[in-house]
Amino acid sequence: MAKIYTTPSCVYCKMAKEFFAKHGIAYEEKNVAQDVSARDEMVQKSGQLGVPVIDIDGQIIIGFDQPRLAELLGIK
Amino acid sequence: MYDVIIIGGGPAASAAAVYVARKKLKTVVITESFGGQSQVSDDIQNWIGEKSISGFDLAKKLEEHVRSFSDVVEVKMPERVLGVRSIKCNEATHVCDFEVKTEEGNIYEGKSMILAAGARRRKLGVPGEDAFNGKGVAYCSTCDAPVFAGKEVAVVGGGNAGLEAVVDLFPYAKKIYLLARGDALKGDPITQEKIKNHPQVEIIYNAETQEILGDKFVNGVRYKDVKTGEEKIIAVGGVFVEIGSVPNSEMAKDLVELDNYGQIKIDSKHASTSHPGVFAAGDITDDPYKQNNISAGDGVKAALAAYGYLQKRAKQSPAAEK
Numbered sequence: 001m002a003k004i005y006t007t008p009s010c011v012y013c014k015m016a017k018e019f020f021a022k023h024g025i026a027y028e029e030k031n032v033a034q035d036v037s038a039r040d041e042m043v044q045k046s047g048q049l050g051v052p053v054i055d056i057d058g059q060i061i062i063g064f065d066q067p068r069l070a071e072l073l074g075i076k
Numbered sequence: 077m078y079d080v081i082i083i084g085g086g087p088a089a090s091a092a093a094v095y096v097a098r099k100k101l102k103t104v105v106i107t108e109s110f111g112g113q114s115q116v117s118d119d120i121q122n123w124i125g126e127k128s129i130s131g132f133d134l135a136k137k138l139e140e141h142v143r144s145f146s147d148v149v150e151v152k153m154p155e156r157v158l159g160v161r162s163i164k165c166n167e168a169t170h171v172c173d174f175e176v177k178t179e180e181g182n183i184y185e186g187k188s189m190i191l192a193a194g195a196r197r198r199k200l201g202v203p204g205e206d207a208f209n210g211k212g213v214a215y216c217s218t219c220d221a222p223v224f225a226g227k228e229v230a231v232v233g234g235g236n237a238g239l240e241a242v243v244d245l246f247p248y249a250k251k252i253y254l255l256a257r258g259d260a261l262k263g264d265p266i267t268q269e270k271i272k273n274h275p276q277v278e279i280i281y282n283a284e285t286q287e288i289l290g291d292k293f294v295n296g297v298r299y300k301d302v303k304t305g306e307e308k309i310i311a312v313g314g315v316f317v318e319i320g321s322v323p324n325s326e327m328a329k330d331l332v333e334l335d336n337y338g339q340i341k342i343d344s345k346h347a348s349t350s351h352p353g354v355f356a357a358g359d360i361t362d363d364p365y366k367q368n369n370i371s372a373g374d375g376v377k378a379a380l381a382a383y384g385y386l387q388k389r390a391k392q393s394p395a396a397e398k
């Protein structure tokens with residue numbers, strides 16, 4: 001399942017979650033504000049410190065990159 | 077050929093779009109996104125009519141309002157404008173058509189334009205800033221503060237944005253260095269109070285940031301004390317850059333007059349620029365107050381002025397309007 005690394009106050013995280021919801025795609029949310037090990041996992045996977053980070057089967061998207069998300073999720 | 081081309085999707089552009097739509101002008105709105113700069117804000121408390129609204133909800137409302145006029149207003153999003161210019165000018169009447177080019181490779185032509193592309197965060201322009209962007213260098217404290225839990229960080233900028241970043245970091249960062257260029261802070265007194273005697277905060281005055289240091293991630297920042305000329309390094313895991321904004325006016329620099337800060341000069345009565353038929357509103361202009369409501373109001377002015385211009389233009393050159 002796709003993972004979305006988020007913080008509660010991040011607008012682009014909300015947009016990313018909405019994008020998944022709108023297309024009926026399940027995801028697991030990891031709130032890095034609460035979960036330090038999730039934060040470290042996110043930093044390790046993405047090599048950077050910004051949210052959101054989205055992990056789709058090991059493919060890492062940094063930020064709410066809608067075109068890339070659509071491509072990886074096969075949404076037209 | 078559109079009657080009006082609106083560039084932007086913030087409060088200025090959205091307000092302009094609503095007003096030209098109600099005048100039934102054939103319009104295209106070209107923007108990277110809706111909502112504008114305060115989209116990242118958790119809580120906007122001064123959007124008139126809303127005691128509290130998140131930037132996210134404001135963005136949605138603006139977009140919905142604009143899209144409700146789909147009979148006359150086309151929305152091109154996400155699309156990034158690279159440049160605008162005049163084409164086919166009538167030497168006698170100074171009436172021109174305009175052309176807008178986008179990164180996506182599209183070209184739009186219009187009889188008038190409203191430039192409302194707002195502003196973006198100012199960068200420090202020091203070594204290390206780009207290399208460590210996202211790797212400890214951050215521009216959105218509301219978004220990224222929690223990622224710096226337990227770390228020591230620096231905030232650059234002694235104005236409101238800098239002070240608010242410090243407040244955003246309170247619940248997370250172990251220690252916050254605030255680097256201010258002057259010998260006093262400039263932000264709101266209430267926020268200054270909050271941070272001045274806070275045990276987590278150390279304010280460093282007269283500090284000019286020189287370089288952001290790091291290896292894989294940021295591990296320090298080098299600054300110069302402008303009073304003594306001494307250079308110092310502090311060890312931090314993050315640097316939040318909060319030093320104001322720059323107008324997104326590059327696209328129009330060969331068409332309209334800009335001031336020394338790159339802001340489009342407007343006659344604030346009519347939102348008109350130095351070029352007839354080109355109007356501008358919001359943070360892209362030299363209007364001194366950069367606020368959502370003001371940008372929206374200026375957008376309305378630009379729309380009504382564009383409408384007036386188009387009516388006059390139709391009278392002057394009826395043949396060209398066919």
Ligand SMILES: Cc1cc2nc3c(=O)[nH]c(=O)nc-3n(C[C@H](O)[C@H](O)[C@H](O)COP(=O)(O)OP(=O)(O)OC[C@H]3O[C@@H](n4cnc5c(N)ncnc54)[C@H](O)[C@@H]3O)c2cc1C
Pocket residue numbers: 083084085086087088089106107108109110111112113114115116117119120121122123155156157158192193194195196324327357358359360366367368369371
């Ligand atoms: C963090 C933060 C919090 C704020 N909080 C408040 C607040 O609480 N209350 C308040 O009144 N003001 C607030 N402000 C100020 C307010 O956001 C601005 O004054 C306002 O957004 C300006 O609106 P605008 O429409 O002129 O431009 P912007 O909001 O900057 O919008 C510009 C739009 O143009 C688009 N764009 C830019 N370049 C291009 C291009 N080349 N091609 C296509 N599209 C482009 C962008 O995507 C954006 O949609 C805040 C600002 C920030 C940064």
